[in-house]
Amino acid sequence: MIEITILASFLIAFAIGSNDASNALSISIGAGIIKFKRAVFLFGILVFAGILLNGEKVMQTVGKNLIKVNPETIPISFLISAGLIIFSNWKKLPLSTHQIIIGSLIGYAFASKSPINFFALFKITLSWIFSPILALSMGFFLYRFLEKIVKKISFFRIEIFLRYFLLISASLISYNTGANELATILGPVVYSQISFNTFYLFFISSFLVFLGAYILSKRVIESVGKGIIPLDPFSGFVSQISAGMSVFFFTLLGMPISTTYCIIGAIYGVGITKGLRTVKSTLIKKIIVNWVITLFIAFVLSFIFTKLYLKVSSL
Numbered sequence: 602m603i604e605i606t607i608l609a610s611f612l613i614a615f616a617i618g619s620n621d622a623s624n625a626l627s628i629s630i631g632a633g634i635i636k637f638k639r640a641v642f643l644f645g646i647l648v649f650a651g652i653l654l655n656g657e658k659v660m661q662t663v664g665k666n667l668i669k670v671n672p673e674t675i676p677i678s679f680l681i682s683a684g685l686i687i688f689s690n691w692k693k694l695p696l697s698t699h700q701i702i703i704g705s706l707i708g709y710a711f712a713s714k715s716p717i718n719f720f721a722l723f724k725i726t727l728s729w730i731f732s733p734i735l736a737l738s739m740g741f742f743l744y745r746f747l748e749k750i751v752k753k754i755s756f757f758r759i760e761i762f763l764r765y766f767l768l769i770s771a772s773l774i775s776y777n778t779g780a781n782e783l784a785t786i787l788g789p790v791v792y793s794q795i796s797f798n799t800f801y802l803f804f805i806s807s808f809l810v811f812l813g814a815y816i817l818s819k820r821v822i823e824s825v826g827k828g829i830i831p832l833d834p835f836s837g838f839v840s841q842i843s844a845g846m847s848v849f850f851f852t853l854l855g856m857p858i859s860t861t862y863c864i865i866g867a868i869y870g871v872g873i874t875k876g877l878r879t880v881k882s883t884l885i886k887k888i889i890v891n892w893v894i895t896l897f898i899a900f901v902l903s904f905i906f907t908k909l910y911l912k913v914s915s916l
Contacts, residue, residue, distance in 0.1 A: 606672045609679035610790045614806040616686040618813025621782050625774035634767050644775045645811025651779025652803045658855030659781050664788030666721045668710045675789050678705035681902045685895050697859035699785050700896040708903030728856040733866030739843035740870030763834040773845035785857040836871045843867040
């Protein structure tokens with residue numbers, strides 16, 4: 602089971618890259634600031650830095666405080682999670698990796714009658730609700746505030762500065778992908794009493810996140826970067842920095858929150874400043890429905906397959 606555990610964590614890391622690279626790269630690419638290949642290489646480096654420097658608190662929340670994990674917990678939960686993430690990517694829809702993984706872990710815990718820290722689960726659920734609201738509010742008010750300043754500066758100077766600021770905000774999102782998204786995956790692995798070198802685990806997982814982004818992320822990037830509102834460098838920067846600061850704030854609290862939630866919330870907040878007609882609400886509704894359905898499916902599939910595994914192993 603140890604080998605399957607490691608392989609499952611690597612598969613989900615690849616799946617994170619295929620889906621969650623859109624959070625960091627979609628706005629920069631959608632606004633025409635940076636080419637896809639260059640953006641993905643920058644993304645991979647910063648993911649590794651994030652998990653190495655700031656991943657500990659989130660790993661502890663998911664791998665130690667939520668449920669008691671062991672090598673048998675992870676393969677079923679992670680294989681289901683990876684499949685759902687890759688399937689959603691194929692449908693060109695972003696989703697919350699955290700909801701899928703935690704839904705699968707809770708499904709396992711219910712099926713195996715393992716203890717669940719419901720207070721920790723309650724705090725995680727609250728963070729899922731308030732983080733996109735915070736990002737939306739920041740996106741709305743920051744856009745309104747900076748818009749007044751931008752009007753007083755020449756257009757060409759603003760455009761040059763915004764290109765650099767947009768890359769900085771994209772870098773923050775990429776860093777958060779390692780510190781929060783990848784940490785959510787590796788938390789159960791690190792705390793599952795498997796003996797390994799964590800540095801190599803972080804490095805290989807980060808490389809697989811990069812590989813998933815390079816091979817499969819382009820479809821979701823198109824949906825987020827161009828499918829919700831028309832993005833220019835200014836609105837792209839405000840959306841991205843608002844989401845990045847929201848995710849980083851919750852990361853410092855050790856909460857595994859969704860960068861996907863925050864980036865879409867921030868884009869929606871910016872879109873409201875331009876008028877609700879500019880926001881493609883049908884796509885937003887479709888994404889939200891996809892989140893709910895995949896969370897439910899992750900829980901149910903993990904519960905069913907865990908029951909089957911426990912039944913077969915007891916024979």
